[in-house]
Amino acid sequence: MIKPSTPDNESERLAALQRYAILDTPPETAFDDLVAIAGAICATPMSTVSLIDTDRQWFKGRRGIEAEQTPRDHAFCAHAILEPEKVMVVPDARDDARFSDNPLVTGNPNIRFYAGAPLVTPDGYALGTLCVLDDEPRELAPYQVRALEALSRQVSHLLELRRVSRELNHQLTERNWYEQQLKRYQQELEAQNADLTEQTRTDALTGLANRRAFNVALEQALQAGREVAVAVVDVDHFKVVNDVHGHATGDEVLRDVAGVLRATGAASGLVARYGGEEFVWLIYDRALADAALQCEYLRQAVAHATQTLAVTVSVGVAVAQDGDSAERLFARADQALYAAKRGGRNRVVASED
Template structure:
């Protein structure tokens, strides 16, 4: 383990931190919400808003763990503030000499993955971080990294707003001006939080809606209950493990992105195509007869087989139409059972659920 050195501007940095008067204050929902969004986007079990004081790391928000503070010498974030303009990512702490002997790595909570985006004061000093971490090694896709940095700017903006609120309390004569500024900050924060929340419904690799977004859309389509019921298809890439094993995960990712492009082109204007997990995708076709849905799935199967990928690629499809009174999960279960039949019957085919 390497003890984090002090920044060259440590005295000025600590003075900036004290200016915010936030250390040892109660937890606040606004900070908790941003940590929740960060964890959802990055897919980690733990996250925090940290502030690095003279000899400690103090948590304004901490999720997935219990505690108020830790010694600065063992804080991942004390390393992260040394690069104020960059995101610090540790994919496997056991392989990083800065952290391999850290008690948070070798003992509970056994941190292996860490990503921290510095929180900057209005004059550019790194006060702490918005960070996410997990007990398993991991990586951040570029959209996840960009979202984490965007959220860190939101935390910094919250710090500024707290300062503005104190000024309002001390300068009642300027109340209207400060309130207008504060309202502007909250409007901007709300809009950006809405945009960031939308990212929790998008698969970062393919850009398609994810499982959560699909579940909401399917439930909404069923609840509408007008006319022809929706049809649902589960699409699975045949022998995808062999693609990863033989050609590598980068090639596997390329296959997923190419298939997502076909799904988006074929179903984007008439329903929804979502990444369900791994090599599985789900297609929602509202107000589509079972016969028409089967035809569209056959077109999809043929289109995939002719993709110019430089390697053979086929898909198996399980298709089901929603029955009256049937829940979204029940419809998906029948489509999944049909997909299983398609695989057992030789793959590269569409099977319709009864």
């Protein structure tokens, strides 16, 4: 027996075989059908799709042969791939020095006749063969050789289609994974953006809306033509609180006042911390007298409900007039606040302008 030599491009050929990811896969009807057709056309009891691995011959499809694989050194197909451009025909293996004492000839399955058409990839690598075998010596007619060649091309096409399909499925799976990751990242980003947006509109100390959120809400209300009032609320003598009791206590006082403002005013408008000890209240759908009355309730609530220290507030309130801008309306409420302070603090002054 003459062992088959190794193709010059063996490492590249094996790499190509691995790309097809077909070794040791379950039987597939498409390959079994081509094996059966080849055996029928050539009138042989045995036929296979044989793939030549590093040290074995593995059958993707087989008919009339029990073994799933054989050693490469015993494989007729390992000789056939050395000349990928033609069908290798062995009329009688006992008369061929390469195979006369081959275990597959001297023992089961007692091969006498062999014909193998190489399975060649688009880039020219012979991976194995489509072969037909018999336990009796014989020859193939020219049409049978041509049919075997044609069927081997079909097996090669099937291998290629299988590879492409597998790679496409892999790409689709990866794409789906990346799309899921992208969706998750997008959701996380949206959540972070929402948090950032909330942070840019919320006062960190009191949890109330901040100046930016108030200005946006006031602009929107004026553009919509709603009847609105603006009340500016200032904690009386807050500098003294900080100087005497410290800034930590001052912060607690601001949180107390914010809590009263939230409880008193949130139902009828937007309460915000405008800066320092100054708060603002955007009151919806109230005439000036009603808005001033609401502010009076607020003033009394602060005087009685603050817990850290007993503090009072001064309030200036103004109602939007035709053609008022946000700046003009706020300025009139601010002027009313200063009038409340000049008048002795702890009071509400409504702007009549």
